[in-house]
Amino acid sequence: MISGVKRLLLFAVIATFGMSGVAQAADGVPGVDVSNWTGDIDWASVASGGGKFAFVQATEGTNYLNPSFDAQYGGAADAGLIRGAYHFAQPHESNGAAQADYFLQNGGNWVADGLTLPGVLDIEDNPYKDKNGKNSCYGLSTADMVTWIKDFTTKYQQATGRHAIIYTTTSWWRTCTGNSGKFAANPLWLARWGGDPGELPKSWKKHTFWQSAEKGTLAGGQNSFNGSESQLKELANPPAKATVSGTAKSRTTYTITVANTGPHPLKDVKISGRTFGGQRVVWARGCKFSGTALKCEVKEVPRNHKVTFTIKTRPSRSKGTVGINVTVGPVKLTLKAR
Structure with a gap:
């Protein structure tokens, strides 16, 4: 002074x-999501059927590894698909940063090879209520759930320079995060089976990916990317x-x-x-x-x-x-x- x-x-x-945002497009780019439950996959058939990308489950919580991950992840790349890994969250078991670390160390790391999408945090309704005795929100308050997601996504961004994709449903997001608007920087992968994506959670004005069906003509879940193929490639390597x-x-x-x-x-x-x-x-x-x-x-x-x-x-x-x-x-x- x-x-x-x-x-x-x-x-x-x-x-x-630097990087431009992902623009919306009238027609999406088709892709799939798979896990160990999908079994052996004919990736050449996925590619010839029009599939351009694949999400493969890598981890769950801090104690589960998809035994088919290497074969599925590598097979998708060998068939010319852009691929990404996803982590199924278990928020009641450990904090978000710990699960992000586990994911990063076991297939979820992003690399600038032009074939790898940012990692995905799959955060949705608790499917193990009968086993863990928790409610749909894993026993967390809305404030604690937002903190958990923030811890995961922050750790992932610090480690990779990329914002993790968030897979969720609008109803779960409203119930379990209080419809938080704090995650607009993270691309949305919306799960809603039907003919249109419907209303989005508060954080987002558009979806980046949409899972429209559990099964279809391609292996695994049926998905689309909300943009062009060139924009999909830019998301993989901005x-x-x-x-x-x-x-x-x-x-x-x-x-x-x-x-x-x-x-x-x-x-x-x-x-x-x-x-x-x-x-x-x-x-x-x-x-x-x-x-x-x-x-x-x-x-x-x-x-x-x-x-x-x-x-x-x-x-x-x-x-x-x-x-x-x-x-x-x-x-x-x-x-x-x-």
Whole structure:
């Protein structure tokens, strides 16, 4: 802060660039979901029948592994299908982070191979009421269920850079989460058997996947992706994503931060800037500068990492608005103070 009668106006600017959202389409892309109960699968037949993707159960709770997972998951990929793994939640047995860890270690990890969809949290009506004595919500309150889901999805996002897909029904979501609206960032895989998806849970304005039938012409459950095949491929392997922010800390000090908020390393990040208001750059570690111009380069910003540059300037006057215009990829920021 500047002392005396002068007042500093701080401008912090944040912008994001990268992956576009999944657009809706009139006709969905067909796919299937399978588990050990499905048995042996003729994946070539699924592909020739029009199937483009498959979800395969990997885990349940923290003590069940699908014994057919490797064969089913690998078979789907060998047939040219985009595949993803899902975890059947048992919220009464352990916390969400623990079950996310178990899932990640046993088939649920996302890899950038162009064939792998984000992992799925299958959270639905308790099918073991007679065995575990719990109600449809596994004995959890709505607040505790929201916390459980948040713990799972946060752990998964931190580990992979991807938002886990959530599989659920509208009725269960309303009853067991209080129709929470806190999970809009997670793609929705809606389960509703019938001719249309119907009303969605509060968190979502659109579904990404829809399970419309338990059985059909293809092996396993019958599903569709709400978009085009190219958008399905983008969901499996989205572009890099970054958040760029900047702050005018004083008339002579500015910071620019590039944070990798996506699933891939950021490569060859270039930052350019030019001061205004009668000032010149006098210091910027790791950057080249001359007069009013500034250029910085970063070879790589790993996933979940960020890099911050501090720029110091020397104004030619003590009053009036000063600042710097900054460009990082498609993002343009204006940082100013007076």
